[in-house]
Amino acid sequence: MKHACQEVSRLASDSLDRPLSLLEKLRFHIHLSVCGNCRNYTENMHLIHKATEMMQQTNYGHIRLSREQQQRLHDILHRETGV
Amino acid sequence: MKADITVTDNNNPHNWLNDHGDYLYRYAMSRLHDEELASDLLQETLLAGWKGHAGFSGSSSVRTWLVGIMKHKIIDHIRKEIRERNLVESVESDPTSAYFDADGSWHEAPQAWHENPEALCASGQFHTVLDRCIEKLPEKQQLVFRMRDVSGEESEAVCNTCDISATHLHVLLHRARMALRYCLQHHWFNQEEKS
Numbered sequence: 001m002k003h004a005c006q007e008v009s010r011l012a013s014d015s016l017d018r019p020l021s022l023l024e025k026l027r028f029h030i031h032l033s034v035c036g037n038c039r040n041y042t043e044n045m046h047l048i049h050k051a052t053e054m055m056q057q058t059n060y061g062h063i064r065l066s067r068e069q070q071q072r073l074h075d076i077l078h079r080e081t082g083v
Numbered sequence: 084m085k086a087d088i089t090v091t092d093n094n095n096p097h098n099w100l101n102d103h104g105d106y107l108y109r110y111a112m113s114r115l116h117d118e119e120l121a122s123d124l125l126q127e128t129l130l131a132g133w134k135g136h137a138g139f140s141g142s143s144s145v146r147t148w149l150v151g152i153m154k155h156k157i158i159d160h161i162r163k164e165i166r167e168r169n170l171v172e173s174v175e176s177d178p179t180s181a182y183f184d185a186d187g188s189w190h191e192a193p194q195a196w197h198e199n200p201e202a203l204c205a206s207g208q209f210h211t212v213l214d215r216c217i218e219k220l221p222e223k224q225q226l227v228f229r230m231r232d233v234s235g236e237e238s239e240a241v242c243n244t245c246d247i248s249a250t251h252l253h254v255l256l257h258r259a260r261m262a263l264r265y266c267l268q269h270h271w272f273n274q275e276e277k278s
């Protein structure tokens with residue numbers, strides 16, 4: 001297989017976003033069974049994928065409008081809507 | 084402008100701000116990563132809600148309805164950004180080639196990391212390094228990576244927002260993930276082994 005690892009790295013990424021075709025799956029798994037580098041790559045990428053997903057919740061979970069931002073928005077709403 | 088309709092708890096924009104402001108602000112922040120912009124879009128959303136609240140059927144919750152308005156504001160903003168700043172990425176020259184030798188094998192072998200996502204997430208330092216690595220990505224890659232992997236949006240929604248094909252999205256994500264993995268290898272995992 002020419003350019004095997006380069007192509008397999010693309011399949012590893014694609015598999016997170018679309019179902020691979022039967023042929024692609026076969027290629028992917030056969031290659032991983034003989035290539036430790038691509039196995040590491042795929043595992044690393046899955047780890048990053050999960051970690052970023054979790055990070056979203058911890059990182060953004062505590063974000064709030066500041067008092068100043070809230071006040072500013074209330075003022076603008078009052079001015080623009082008359083309420 | 085004077086309010087010529089009866090203001091109730093449900094259509095009072097100040098209540099929307101009090102009850103859903105933080106949620107909407109978070110929603111915008113996680114996608115745009117910019118405090119001022121998120122606050123501006125929240126303002127636009129509340130004002131658009133006020134102008135259009137007669138059209139609110141009440142079949143969904145106020146929050147869902149406001150999120151729907153904000154989604155459109157975010158899409159408009161991103162499309163405008165892509166257009167005006169001419170955020171294009173060449174499909175022809177493939178930056179991931181740099182990670183491989185001419186025969187398509189890894190130039191630098193990816194290492195096994197022996198880590199779990201929970202432990203990584205518990206580390207504030209890891210967040211900082213990850214954030215820095217994301218910020219180093221080219222803008223368009225960063226944009227789709229944040230939407231897809233950080234915010235967890237469906238591929239279809241990201242394609243729709245950015246007005247790109249699925250194939251182009253896959254190319255951009257592949258490039259982003261490749262660069263990110265490399266960045267983390269060098270700025271996090273290699274450092275850990277040394278210390």
Ligand SMILES: [Zn+2]
Pocket residue numbers: 004005008031035036037038039
């Ligand atoms: Zn390989």
